Amino acid sequence: MLRLSDPGRRLNAGLVVMAFVLSLLAGRLVQLQGLDSKVLQAKAADRREQSEKLPARRGSITDIAGHELAVTVEAREIYLDPKVVEPAKRDLVATTLATELNRSKEEIAAKLAKTTSRYAVVARDVDPLHAKKIMSFGFRGVGAKRTYYREYPGGRLAGGIVGFVGVDGYGLAGMESAFNKVLAGRDGEQSFETGGEGQRIPMTRSTRQEPVPGRDVRLTIDRDIQWAAQEAIAEQVKASRARSGSVIVIDVPTGRIVAMANAPEVDLTHWQDSPPGDRRNRAVSEVFEPGSTNKVITAAAAIESGTVRSDTVFRVPDSIQCADRRLKDAHPHPPESLTFAGIIAESSNVGTIMAAERISSQRLYDMFRAFGFGARSGVGLPGEEAGLLPGWQGWSGSQRCTIAYGQGISVTALQIASVYQTIANGGVRVTPTIVAGTTDGHGRFVPAPAPKRTRVISERTAREISLMLEAAVGHDGTGTEAAIPGYRVAGKTGTAMRYDQECGGYCGYTATFVGFTPADKPRLMALAVIQDPKKGHYGGTVAAPVFRNVMTFALKTRKIPPTGTKTPDVVLRAHR
Template sequence: MTFVLSILAGRLVQLQGLDSKVYEARAAQQRVQPEVLPARRGSITDVNGHELAVTVEAREVSADPALISAEKRAQVAATLAKELGRPQEQIAAKLAMTGTRYQLIAKDVDPVVAERVLDHEFPGVTSKPQYRRLYPGDDLAGSLIGFVGFDGDGLAGLERKYDKVLAGRDGKQSIEIGRDGKRIPMTRDTRQAPVPGREVRLTIDRDIQWAAQRAIAQEVAKTGARSGSAIVMDVRTGHILAMANAPELNLNAWQEAAPEDRINRAAAEVFEPGSTNKVITAAAALEAGAVTPGTVFRVKDNIRCADQVLRDAHPHEPENLTFSGIVATSSNVGTIMAAQKVGDEKLYNMLKAFGFGSKPGSGLETEEAGLLPSWSQWSGSQSCTVAYGQGVSVTALQMASVYQTIANGGVRVAPQIVAGVADEETKKIVPSPPGKRTRVISATTAKQIAGMLEAAVGAEGTGNLAAIEGYRVAGKTGTAMRYDEKCQGYCGYTATFVGFTPADAPRLVALAVIQDPQKGHYGGQIAAPVFRDVMTFALKSRKIPPTGTTPPPVRIRAGE
């Protein structure tokens, strides 16, 4: 007995004396559990502070299968399935994995539901705080805002672009837990608090965005079109008040959307602009002194360019049109005749000055630069077609920026989508610096073009369906043949209308573009009404009154 007791005594001395610190460290390692404290993601808000993307509290419910007895397993699975709305078979399968110590049962659980689960006091069933991202407007500005993945990282749109600002910094803590998975009272707790993400405020106006989305979606559905986009901009600041697409992305179910519907088409989809491009040809001709608004051209309904015969949209007898009349009636032939007085190089330089071939500078990750081949590479017929918007490609955002420049007296203001970001200390919004301002054309030329565009919305113009009662409207239709990779050529059309109002004191620019419509295809027929509806709403929303002035007469034909 003395020998046995001496062995036990020696072992006790070893455990409690010599090796005590080793075993104490191992025990602490088993009890102490590090835990990440997620940071609350910052909100994305509209220009008035209304939340477009918001983070709310949620819970993650998990289980330790080793602590749930075989007799209790069915009851626990049935109860969790009922409370969490999950299939009982899946939960039962997870609880049967007794060789593991952790099984995720459900994420993004409402805190009230998680509390009910814990009230059952099942051994090994625990919950921990987390956050989930919600989008109150569902598809409101969906493809612009973007979405986050299951791990909370921004995957698309502004959620991705401003991920570091929105995400904040996670904290961490260490706590001691017992065998039942619950915290041991009065034990040590080390904690580093998380730093919440910051708010990103947009220039988007929630109400105008809603109106733009509704109008473009209705027209896309009505015409059986493939897609469409609409943009509203502030002339003076370049702020984008609405950027809508159809189909639009429902952010609360983004996984169900086709990949092409997750793209912000207004900034990323390139197309040939058609006649909306004629204002740049007009600017080049006026700036070069090659024409004046009253210069008369003898315009036939066709013209030969190299090996091609190019035509106006409708057959007509030769007529004497002023240059203002050429723009107002959207004559391809007349536009080509004016461009020939300018020359390819000067026309190319004017296209570049208006932003063709360059990204608009809005800061959106997906914005494209379009396609502007060098003038030295233009073919014989392309020298003519570029003048009326075929043979170059742009985005809706680029074309809206062109008309913002004209409306702003010839000064381009880089488009802006983010109004500001919250300061980390004060939480107050720090405004973004103003958009870069660049003089593109003279104020005189801009005013002359505005007069032509106002005539284009008049009785003899192609854009009369864009007229708004009581307001002076300037704008231009565009109908372009659409290149489609599926048919490896031109098949279908792109219909566009873009303009500004009040024409004599411009405040807002709006654009509508409809891709591959099946019922009608002229910009004045299907895009102009979208412009009218969106602009009417925006004018009322921004409380912009009519100027009360009368537009000066514009001579369309010689002798009038």
């Protein structure tokens, strides 16, 4: 007979097992709700909490009158959360967004297929009203985030100066790069709690740190004169079939840059489409041998030494032996008696060498340095080069001669412009400036510190050279094409052989004209440089007309009248 076990024992065993399981559950419950509750709450909150960057509005870049050259515009970024987009509506979402945003439907569909992603950007820089229309469709998983984008109202206007920003809003070139910290401001941040499908949970904890807007930067350039300079240099580069060109206009007493133009000039709205070489500011980054525009420095060194005056007479042949080289003037001529003023006015290489022989190499070198050669100008523009000025101890016999008339050294357009600003300013060099000031945190304008002023040559020497330069623009000079009716103009042509890395030697020419007006009371100076022109190559015929056109426009814009005085007679030739 089968004997069954005691039911009481079975019941007791079951109760023991149940009590053990319940004790485990109770212990776990105590651990979760008691011992580990704060840790688990924090983890849950961390999973729910989302943070979002609040972009700061970037400051504007303006010209001297406050006209905007770079401005920040509010926009929207359209994005997807593929995980919460309803599968049945993915095709409709892709079709709608592709139509509204002018995007490929396949591209958007590929983003929607990545359901592990919670954030996929569809389009940036969308107009807020257009974004509002897109959000009105009510698609789950489609969002719009407030952003900003950079707009350049002038397109190419002052492109090399202003520069541009990248997709992340960081300055990549020009003043956008140099003043990025000032312009960018400081981004803010906000955090909030979201549910499983990304929806914001109301009445939960949230924090918000407001963004700090960027400050504005005001430049010294005049928008109208800048435009005229760009038009003039672009037209001449095209007409002469040149490789490139630059124009600089400076206010003589203050050293402020009124215009700085390049051709080709980068279009800031589509800067990615421009070749890398066209995105830089050639006026400060491109170095070249200055040629005859450099002769005023040799003249200053000779006059300051007391060995030469403007009326000192030289018997000038058309060639001269310098060490192992025979150096020539631009055109053959019989020996002629020229005053030093005539040598500068007629741009004689041989005569300049003869004057330089009266001073030491060190004195000439020191004068180059005093005028700013071999060093950056101090303007603070990105990409500026210092040029090349070899130490005088290493000059060869022929190099000492060629340096005197501007071959064998390299400079930037701004360095040459600064030399003539110094002469026009009575021998006082004012460090070139291009930033008039910035705004503070309250939007108030704060002027930039006054630039450094350095006396380079005496006022008497500057006046003497200025008269020589007036003669250079006169009937017997090389710069007649730079003359402006009614105004006294002082200036100098330059035609130098151009070193080209592509051909591995001297290929082509650099044509230059630089001058100032009114010559007896200088207000503005301007420089035009044309690189590698194919149709004509002399500074007097290629660059001087650009100077004349730009300076004429600038004089009218600034309402600078003629002084009404006449140019004194300057003796260029001695009759023997």
